Amino acid sequence: MPNRPQPHFPEADTKHYWDGVKAGELRYQTCDACSKVNFTPTAHCQSCGSNALSWHVSKGEGSVYTYSVVRQNRIPGFVELGAYAVAYVDLDEGFRMLTNVVGTANPTTDISIGQRVRVEYEQQDSGEYPIPVFRPI
């Protein structure tokens, strides 16, 4: 199993998000005051400052906004992975998250901007939290 860095707690803003990941849900917020999508999760709306935020569960599908295939790194847990793709994925609900696109034979040629992807939860040797990553649909 992969051995990615785990989230660390206590951390007040991101706990509910990661509890969701553990339950197989990709959670995000919208603002009750201005109706904007709020991501990454915070206790205040990053558009208007309101504290009236509602949680939702994403369908987990979106498009690759941009990506890079990392060929050289010195990060524990990634050195042994070989080339891997870091990406920003635009979820259909309107939020953008940093993630990895996995499951391609050759990430350099098999991933493209605009490509449709779906979330999956990758179990980790490093701890109890799986990590949400995306695979081409």
Added chain:
Amino acid sequence: MTQERKAAIAGIHEFPLRVAPGVSAMQIKAASLKAALNDAGLDWKDIDGLYDAGDGEGGGGLGLAAYLGLRPRVIDTTQVGGSSYEFHAAHALRDIAAGRVNVAITTYGSTAASNRIPIGTGGRGGGQSWSANMEGPYGSTLISNYAMVKQRHMFEYGTTTEQLAEISVATRKHAMRNPEAVKAMTDLQFVKVDEITVEDVLESRIVADPLHLLECCMVSDGGGACVFVSPEVARNIKKKPVWILGTGEATKYRENGGDITTSAAAQSGPPAFAQAGVSPAEIDIAMIYDSFTITVATCLEDLGFCKKGEIGQFIGDGHLAFDKPGLTLNTDGGGLSSNHPGMRGLFLLLEATRQLRGESTSQVPGAKLAVAHGNGGLLGGTHTGGTVILAAD
């Protein structure tokens, strides 16, 4: 428009070594300050303003004053990554114009090469924070952030590596004329210490797709210092003052639905040019933070040297090299080929000053106006932009 001359750069120094084992970052800061004061003809006791990015072993407004033995009346520990020094110049202009300070300093020291700090290929630091929790699991390197900007820029505008490679080619040409840069590349064991071609860039290995090795800055030791003074002090310094005409500051970060190909420079540039009363077309020298080719490309667009997406054509028109007409870029050799100890924003101010004094090793005859634009943090992720417009006396 009128150009107000309310503060000037009076003295500069760039620490000459890029590999300096056995020297601390704090010693680099102190030695550079002494040399910059000497360059200006000013003394230690003249300093009444301290600006510092908190680099070095125990730096910052608290620690550095104690280390140097200063009693400043204005203390500013603005730390916004590599553009911190453009922010310091902005704050010095503001504080000098307000009459609070007459001789302000900023210094920089780093032993990133000797300590083998993997600036570009290491991950984000550990720690327990909202951003670490959301980004830490994905193995995003510093370089991959910039690479994602290049990827999107190529997708949206058809920009090519061949076009961006000219940035590496021009800065290497300048570096080969700068003895300190040549020594840097030699000491850091570059495979080829010589001018390079577009083909060399294309054939260099990919570090983070689509960024090639020769599109990435080096990791070196280094440092330097800069002395900012009031117009009254500027009358009696050793060399001609270089005037700070205008400044701008901004941050940018991942936004839902945002445009990753536009940097903080789009916000920091316009107020700097407006305050200076000059337009991009009047600028002779562009000192742009060249952590990577794509940093220069996006910042030149955002500062208004060409429209968004048209950098490839702008470069194709023959700008960049000091011996060609048009805009001249990074005449010291830049981070790509002279030095990058982690936060190279200071060197942008230093080389712009050399050009406006007529002292550069790749001098543009009669250079009158320069822009120094620093980009701190991660282009494509959370970053800052600091723009400073400078004029010859």
